[in-house]
Amino acid sequence: MKYLDEFRDPQLARRLIDDIQERATRRWKIMDVCGGQTHSLLKYGIESTLENCVELIHGPGCPVCVTAPETIEYAKHLALLPNVIIATFGDMLRVPGFSASEVSQANPPLTSSVCPGSLADARTRGGQIQIVYSPLDAVELATQNPKKQIVFLAVGFETTVPATALAALQAEQLRLRNFSLLVAHVCVLPVMQVLVGDPNCELNAFLAAGHVCAVSGHDIYRALVSESGLPVIVTGFEPLDLLAGIRCAVELLESNNPQVVNCYSRSVSSQGNRFAQDVMATVYKQVDRKWRGFGTIRGGGLALRERFAEMDAEKRFGTILQIPIVHQETCRSGDVMAGRIKPHECEHFGRGCTPDQPLGAPMVSNEGACSAYYRYAPQTKRN
C-alpha cells in the first residue's frame, strides 16, 4: 500500500539500524515527543533493537494523557445532565477522572455527580456520550438534535485544533444554539520548553511530531534549538521515518551541530499550513493550562476567543467544579511523560495498573507510553 509499505521495508530498516549503531559513540538520550511515535517505536521493536546506542525517552505528546482530570470530571458531570450529549473522540472514553480515594478524601465533599471513573463509567450510569470521528460530526449531531445540547470535548494538540476550530466556525455560521465546546487543547512547544528548562534535564535531542509540524511548520522550533542546544528532528510515524529521524539525531549529536532538521518533508514545510493556522488563530487564543502530571504550563493551552464565548461549555453550563483536591495521584504519569522514569519502572505498572484497571491515562490511551509498554514490550518488563 502506497506510503506504508515503502516506509516499512525491512532491508532499508536494517541498513538504517546498522548505520545508527555505527555512528553512535555513546548512548544518546532522544525524546520522541508524540505518543504516536512511541507506539511505532515499540510496535516495530525499534526501541529494543537500538537499546545499546540510543535511549528513547517517551515524551508528553499524548493528548489523552495530559488532559486534566478536572476536564474529565466536568465532561462526566455534563453527560449526566438531562438533555446534554457529550460528543468525544473514542480515545477519551476510558480515561479515568479522579481516583476513588481522591473523591472520598475531598474536603468539602464532592457533589454526588462526581464519582470515580471514566466517561465510559458515566455512560453506564446513564450519561449520554457519543463517539464521533470528526468534530464536524458533533456539529451535525447538534443540527439533528435541536432539543439536545451537544458538547464537544475539544482535546488534542495542534493536530486536532484546526478541525475543532472549523467546527466552531461552522456552528457559528449555522447559528446553532445547542452546540458548545469543552476546550482542553494543549500546545506542544511550551511543554518542550518546560522540559529543557528543568535543570535536571538529561535529554540530548527531540524527535518532533510530524503531524503537529504539518500544521505549525518546523520553524517554530528554531528558538528552542538555539536556546537549548538540542537538535530537533521532525519525523513521521512509520518505522523508516523514525529510524531516519534517529539516524539524523545521532549524526547531529556526534558532530555537535544542533539544528532543526525536517525528516518528514512529504508532509511538513518550514511554514506549515497557513490556512489551518489562520482558522486556529481566529477561534482560539493561547492561555496557561493545567496539564495532567505536569501542573500548569505557561501558554500551554488554547481557549476560545471572546467572539466564541457563547460556545464555551464552561460559560454555558457554569463552572461547577472548584474541586478542592490536593493532587496525590498514585499514578506517576508526570514522571513517565517527562522521561524521568520508564513506564515499567513505575511500581504500579502491570500490578495495580493495567489497561483493564488503569490508575492513569497513559495506560489506557492508544498513544500512552504505559499502554505501549504493556502492549508491545516483552512480558519480562511487566513483572
Next chain:
Amino acid sequence: MKTWHCPVPPPFSEKVVLAHGEGGKAMRRFIREHISSKLALGSAMDDSAILNLPQKQLAMTTDSFVVSPLFFPGGNIGSLAVHGTVNDLAVAGAQPIAISLALILEEGLEISLLENVLESLRNAAEACNVTICTGDTKVVQRGAVDKLFINTTGVGCLQTKFALSSANVRAGDELIVSGPIGQHGMAVLCAREDLKLVPTPISDSAPLHQECSALLLGLGANLRCMRDATRGGISAVLHEWAMDAQLSMQIDESRIPVSAEVRGACELLGLDPLYVANEGTMLIAVARDHSVRALEVLRQLNPATKAAIIGQVVPALSAPVVIRRLHGALIPVDEPQGAPLPRIC
C-alpha cells in the same frame, strides 16, 4: 396526562406493533404472512421441532446477533445469524443440520425491513443446507431493543471420532488463516459511522462448513483445531489457544493477508486488524508439514482463496502470542481489551 392508544394494529400495518407479539389472531397472522412465508416454513406451529438425526453425537451452539447497522456491505443481520451459528458448528467438526430462530422486534420496525432480513436469512440457510426448525417471535416496546435482535441455536452431527480442540495443539504445529482478516469488523464500523471510505471494506460473512468438512476429510488427525475468528479477531483466538495449550503462538506480520481497504481503514483509525472481528474467516492449526496440504484442500474448494500460512506453535515464550514485524524483531501481541477505540490523531 397519559394518552391511550389502541394496541390492535391497523389492517394493513407496515410497522411492527406490540400486538404482533402478544399471542392471538394478530400474532398468528403476522407470523404466517411475514415470517413463515418469507422463510418458506410450513404452517405448523407446534411447540417443539422433532429432528431425525443420523447419529448420536451432536454438537450444539447458540449465538445472539445485535449488529448495528442491520445492513452492511457484504451482508445483514439475517445472513449473519445463519453464518455465525453454522460456523460455530463447522469449526467444531460438526455438519450443521438445523437452527432455531428467535426474533426480538422493536415496536415500530418496518415490516418490509424485517422481510428483507428474513429473506436473506432463508437464502443463507438454504446455501448452508440447514433447516430452520423452530422459532419464537417477541415484540418489545420502542427503545427496549435497537430495531431487531436475533438469536439462533444450531445443532449438527459430529463428523469425526476425534474431537477438535485447542487441547490438541502441539509445539511445531502450523497456523493457517483462511482468508483476509478484519473484513467484517471494519465493514460494520465504516457503515455504522458512515465513514465513506473508497473502496469500502466488505464483510467476510460466509459459511465455513464446506471448508471445515474438506479439511477434516483431507487431513484427518493432522487437523488439530479450527476456530472462526469473530470478536477480538485472530488475536483473541491465538490467545485462547496459547492459554489452553500452555504454548506460544508465533506469527509473521508479512504473511497475514489483509486487504488494502481494511488496512487503509485501520491505519486511518489507529486500529490493528489482528483485533478486528471476522465472520467467515477462521484460524486453523495443523500438524507440522501439513499446512501445504491444508492450503491445497482449501484451493480445491476455491481456487481464488487467500488462505495463508501465518506462523507456528512454539514452546512457551515470554508472551503467549508474538508477532515478527519489520527486521525480524519478535513483539508480543496483547490480548484484546474491550472494543477497539479509534484514536484522536
